[in-house]
Amino acid sequence: MASPVLDDVVPALDTTSSTFTVTYQPILHVAWGTAAGYQAVTHSDGKSEIGTADGDQDAARADLRAAGVAATARAALAAIPTLPTNTFISIPVPLALLADHRIHAALTDYTTLDGVVLDIAEFSIGPLEAVTPALEAYRAAGALVAVGGRGAAQPELTSIVRLKPAIIRLGRAWVRGADRSEAKRSAIEVTGRLAAQLDACILAEGVTTSAELRALAGLDVPLAQGSFIGEAQQFWPDIKRTARTALPTNVAPTDGVLHALVQQSYTTTNLQAAQSVLPETTGFDVLVVLDEQRRPTALLEQGSTGQWVTSPVLAVHIDTPVADAVKQAMARPREVRFTPLACTDDAGRFLGVLRIERLMSHLSAGEPNT
Structure with a gap:
C-alpha cells in the first residue's frame, strides 16, 4: 500500500529519478507500555535513509537530500490527522537544513506544529546562529525539539542548552549491552538527571533485546525505540507484544x-x-503564566521577603505516578527544587499546581496507590 501523501511530493523530485517512501517507527512510553510517538523515516530507492550522506556531497546530492527531508516533513504533517491520540510525530531534520527554503515551506504550510518534534542531528557550532530564527519560528508554532549526537557522542552541553530540547536522544552505542555494563547505566542515569534539569527527557534508541529494555526501565528512561520495540511501517505500527x-x-x-x-x-x-500589580495583591502565593493554548510557560512564587520570583515551570501529566512526579522535582537545580509543579492534561493544558510538600506528605504517609 502506497503512502497516502507520496503522490503529492514525488512529482517535485522527478529530475532525480528517485522514489521516496515514508514509514513510521514507534517510540515506546516505557512507563505505560504504549506508543508515545512515531518517528518518520524516509527511504530512497531502497538505499540509505535520507539524511545520512557525508558532508562532502556534491550540489545535486545536497539538493536531493534537502528535497527528501522536505518530503518527509510534508508526509508526516499530512498524516497528523490520523495520528493516534496522545502521541507525537518526530521528523528528522539536519541542523544545517533547518532554514532551507524547502524545509521551511513544508513546515510553515501548516498553521500549527503542535504534536510535532523536530529531531535535529548533525551538529556543528557554526550553523547554530544561522538557523536560530527559523528554529524559534517553528517552536512558536508549537514544535518541540529533539537533539542527539552520532554513535556514542552527544552534542556539546552549550548546544543542548541553546536549542532547549524537549528530548535528548541516546544512540545505539549507549544502549548496546546496557544490561551488562555498570558504566553505561551510570552514564545514562547522569544524562537523565541533566535532561530533567533542562525540563527534557531522554529517548534511548536502538533497543534490540528484552534485557536492554528492562535495564532502561530500571533507570526510569521514559522513551525507547528500536527493532525490539517495533519496526517502521507505513501506518502507525503497534508496540511489539514481546516489548x-x-x-x-x-x-x-x-x-x-x-x-x-x-x-x-x-x-x-x-x-x-501581572508583575505590575503583584506587589499590591494578597491572598495567594503562586501565579502560573500560560500561553495562548493554556500551556504553562513560567511560574511566579512569593518568597519569604514578599518579593515575587519567576522560575521555569516543570509540567507533569495528570496521570503521572506521584513518586515519578517527586523524582522529577528533586532532579531540578537546588534553588527551584521545591517550587510547585504545573499539572497538565493530554494536550499540555494547565490543570493546577502540585505543591512538593503535599506530594512528599502523601509519600511519607504510605497511602495506597503510591
Missing part, C-alpha cells in the same frame, strides 16, 4: 494520585501586566 511483556511488572501506567493532590492556582497570559 510490552518484557517491561517490569512494577511499571504501572498510572496511580491516579495526582487527581486528588492537584490544587487550583491563579493564572495569567500577560506576565508584564
Whole structure:
C-alpha cells in the first residue's frame, strides 16, 4: 500500500529519478507500555535513509537530500490527522537544513506544529546562529525539539542548552549491552538527571533485546525505540507484544494520585501586566503564566521577603505516578527544587499546581496507590 501523501511530493523530485517512501517507527512510553510517538523515516530507492550522506556531497546530492527531508516533513504533517491520540510525530531534520527554503515551506504550510518534534542531528557550532530564527519560528508554532549526537557522542552541553530540547536522544552505542555494563547505566542515569534539569527527557534508541529494555526501565528512561520495540511501517505500527511483556511488572501506567493532590492556582497570559500589580495583591502565593493554548510557560512564587520570583515551570501529566512526579522535582537545580509543579492534561493544558510538600506528605504517609 502506497503512502497516502507520496503522490503529492514525488512529482517535485522527478529530475532525480528517485522514489521516496515514508514509514513510521514507534517510540515506546516505557512507563505505560504504549506508543508515545512515531518517528518518520524516509527511504530512497531502497538505499540509505535520507539524511545520512557525508558532508562532502556534491550540489545535486545536497539538493536531493534537502528535497527528501522536505518530503518527509510534508508526509508526516499530512498524516497528523490520523495520528493516534496522545502521541507525537518526530521528523528528522539536519541542523544545517533547518532554514532551507524547502524545509521551511513544508513546515510553515501548516498553521500549527503542535504534536510535532523536530529531531535535529548533525551538529556543528557554526550553523547554530544561522538557523536560530527559523528554529524559534517553528517552536512558536508549537514544535518541540529533539537533539542527539552520532554513535556514542552527544552534542556539546552549550548546544543542548541553546536549542532547549524537549528530548535528548541516546544512540545505539549507549544502549548496546546496557544490561551488562555498570558504566553505561551510570552514564545514562547522569544524562537523565541533566535532561530533567533542562525540563527534557531522554529517548534511548536502538533497543534490540528484552534485557536492554528492562535495564532502561530500571533507570526510569521514559522513551525507547528500536527493532525490539517495533519496526517502521507505513501506518502507525503497534508496540511489539514481546516489548510490552518484557517491561517490569512494577511499571504501572498510572496511580491516579495526582487527581486528588492537584490544587487550583491563579493564572495569567500577560506576565508584564501581572508583575505590575503583584506587589499590591494578597491572598495567594503562586501565579502560573500560560500561553495562548493554556500551556504553562513560567511560574511566579512569593518568597519569604514578599518579593515575587519567576522560575521555569516543570509540567507533569495528570496521570503521572506521584513518586515519578517527586523524582522529577528533586532532579531540578537546588534553588527551584521545591517550587510547585504545573499539572497538565493530554494536550499540555494547565490543570493546577502540585505543591512538593503535599506530594512528599502523601509519600511519607504510605497511602495506597503510591
